[in-house]
Amino acid sequence: MSHDPASLHARHQAVLPSWLSLYYERPLELTHGEGRHVFDADGNRYLDFFGGILTTMTAHALPEVTKAVSEQAGRIIHTSTLYLSRPMVELAERIVALSGIPDARVFFTTSGTEANDAALLLATTHRRSNQILAMRNSYHGRSFSTIGITGNQSWSPTSLSPLQTLYVHGGVRSRGPYAGLSDDAYIAACVADLEDMLQQTAGGVAALIAEPVQGVGGFTMPPDGLYAAFREVLARHGILWISDEVQTGWGRTGDHFWGWQAHDGNGPPDLLTFAKGIGNGMSVGGVVARAEVMNSLSANSISTFGGSPVTMAAGLANLNYLLEHDLQGNARRVGGLLIERLRAVSAGVGLVREVRGRGLMIGIELVRPGTDEHSPEAASLVVEAARERGLLVGKGGQGSSSLRIAPPMTLTVAEAEEGAELLADALRSVQGMTDAS
Structure with missing residues (x-):
């Protein structure tokens, strides 16, 4: 061959x-x-x-990750979420502590797409609404629901969606109608746009989902503080904030451990999604949310591959290395x-x-x-x-x-x-x- x-x-x-x-x-x-x-x-x-x-x-x-994967694979590769898993509980404990979200729960998935999909399910169920605010030029995954909220048209092959998506200004600082404004004026204009949009929506919007730095969108970002200003508006309406940290998490932005911390006006988001880097190549994703939001599903749910012993062992070893070596x-x-x-x-x-x-x-x-x-x-x-x-x-x-x-x-x-x-x-x-x- x-x-x-x-x-x-x-x-x-x-x-x-x-x-x-x-x-x-x-x-x-x-x-x-x-x-x-x-x-x-x-x-x-x-x-x-x-x-x-x-x-x-x-x-x-990375030797530490390779060793953790091979040792765990030598013991047991798969059990599913129907059985207790020590590596899954240990990684969840670490992530809960690092997330900044009070009384948090973690649900593990196999990808960022699936993490965002789960976050949308939780937010829409908790709020009893299928309306989602998303940023223009955004990208949140390739599943049917996440394509429906992706603002970057190059990555959204269909407009069919179970969700009604409303696109907000602010993810791209140097283009668009507000590009010429100062940072403060830019934030004020984007907030005014958000307020105006909410006045024209029927019923309560479920959530705003946003990447603190847009990934597929070309690493564009708003001025620091934009999402804190958005949060004040969202809080008045009871709307949840989902921070998509699939690319910005775990300290990659340097200034902060999570991308949302650049906008730390009103504390952590209601939901935070992660994936990519945590497994260093093993398929790990997940969503972190307040218990009240996470536990709002009334039907059964499991994850066959989310939280697998091997991927959790990799995530733990990788996270330990990341923190120990700053x-x-x-x-x-x-x-x-x-x-x-x-x-x-x-x-x-x-x-x-x-x-x-x-x-x-x-x-x-x-x-x-x-x-x-x-x-x-x-x-x-x-x-x-x-x-x-x-x-x-x-x-x-x-x-x-x-x-x-x-x-x-x-x-x-x-x-x-x-x-x-x-x-x-x-x-x-x-x-x-x-x-x-």
């Missing part, structure tokens, strides 16, 4: 959906990883600045250096409209030089050019025109500097191609 990536690509296309998109003209088969690096089937080594979509949170092949502090320090370096190297590049982000979540928005028009073409070319130089980055944002940079949180200063230089070279080469054409 051939180990050639081209032949594997042909086999992929023959048996998998056409919408299961792959990066690169010649898709990569990654065969192993170590630390912040991965290797392909041809033996090429890459500095990984995307971490399998922000999921390899600590490092590739990876949040590392994300703040090294991420701060990386964003400054990227701003410096982008200064003379006409393709770059904006370098934005927080900690180790950095977005670079690309445009057609001399305009404000999104350039998905440039983004694709830069992703390719970076790969040729041994650097893996992601893309997303409005019009798929933003580069997404989110390395494992153990990134070193030397690796940050190396990655910034490789990306600068990729940007300059694509700029040269654009100038030539």
